Amino acid sequence: MPLHAKHIGWSRGGNLVLDGVTVEPSPGETIGLLGPNGSGKSSLLGVLAGVHKPDAGHVLLDGIDIRSMRRRQVARRVATVEQHADTEVDVSVLDVVRLGRIPHRGAFGGDDAVDEIAVEMALRHTGMLDHRYRRWHTLSGGERQRVQIARALAQEPDELLLDEPTNHLDISHQLDLLALVYELPMTSYIALHDLNLAAMFCDRVVVLARGSIVATGTPAEVVTEELVEHVYGVRAQVTIEDGIPTVKYRRALRAVMR
Numbered sequence: 001m002p003l004h005a006k007h008i009g010w011s012r013g014g015n016l017v018l019d020g021v022t023v024e025p026s027p028g029e030t031i032g033l034l035g036p037n038g039s040g041k042s043s044l045l046g047v048l049a050g051v052h053k054p055d056a057g058h059v060l061l062d063g064i065d066i067r068s069m070r071r072r073q074v075a076r077r078v079a080t081v082e083q084h085a086d087t088e089v090d091v092s093v094l095d096v097v098r099l100g101r102i103p104h105r106g107a108f109g110g111d112d113a114v115d116e117i118a119v120e121m122a123l124r125h126t127g128m129l130d131h132r133y134r135r136w137h138t139l140s141g142g143e144r145q146r147v148q149i150a151r152a153l154a155q156e157p158d159e160l161l162l163d164e165p166t167n168h169l170d171i172s173h174q175l176d177l178l179a180l181v182y183e184l185p186m187t188s189y190i191a192l193h194d195l196n197l198a199a200m201f202c203d204r205v206v207v208l209a210r211g212s213i214v215a216t217g218t219p220a221e222v223v224t225e226e227l228v229e230h231v232y233g234v235r236a237q238v239t240i241e242d243g244i245p246t247v248k249y250r251r252a253l254r255a256v257m258r
């Protein structure tokens with residue numbers, strides 16, 4: 001059973017950041033987490049990754065609460081790509097991607113050949129193989145993002161948690177990356193701001209507002225003109241082609257203050 005969130009409640013600084021959030025994907029599904037700034041998408045990913053301990057509810061992996069699992073056990077199964085991953089250390093692309101193999105190495109090391117195959121596959125998948133000897137600090141924002149995805153893939157997880165992975169990417173790489181994630185056999189949770197990309201590449205979307213789920217279902221069920229106006233306060237036209245909604249936003253009249 002993939003990573004499930006059941007009735008998650010999580011508070012920070014006296015505020016309820018997540019309130020009764022339940023998400024139960026089927027194996028291999030791509031779940032889009034949508035919602036305005038501050039609605040709880042990153043917090044939910046943090047809870048799913050086991051980084052934040054929920055005050056209420058459970059995160060289950062194979063039906064077992066991850067709190068009762070060892071950290072390494074969870075790390076072998078769940079890979080995370082954060083929004084602003086960076087390092088001051090002078091490392092190569094290869095060094096970063098090899099970090100993904102750490103959960104698979106025991107006290108006496110691991111199988112170097114297996115590790116190197118996983119690393120090469122991950123670099124190839126993300127189009128970074130030719131850049132493997134580049135230094136991290138020489139990479140563009142988009143290239144760094146792809147390296148972080150490669151690191152997560154090298155981990156060979158069953159579950160992938162991605163926080164706005166298309167940040168910094170040009171449209172061609174956004175489409176490539178989401179197509180890659182969509183085709184991977186693993187279950188993925190992706191926090192996204194772009195409703196059109198979410199509609200194209202997610203099997204199901206979960207819309208959060210102020211820490212609660214306000215809608216969940218297929219993109220065609222959820223991404224409606226009413227929802228866009230209700231959740232984002234933006235008027236839009238939504239058309240559906242081949243079962244995939246496309247959102248065209250209406251430009252708000254600018255308030256001129258004199």
Ligand SMILES: Nc1ncnc2c1ncn2[C@@H]1O[C@H](COP(=O)(O)OP(=O)(O)OP(=O)(O)O)[C@@H](O)[C@H]1O
Nearest residue numbers: 012013017035036037038039040041042043044191
């Ligand atoms: N450690 C923390 N301490 C205090 N407040 C927090 C903490 N972490 C999150 N929050 C608050 O919880 C709310 C949800 O934040 P979160 O980062 O999960 O939202 P988000 O949907 O990912 O936002 P964005 O789209 O801007 O990335 C915000 O109001 C945020 O300020």
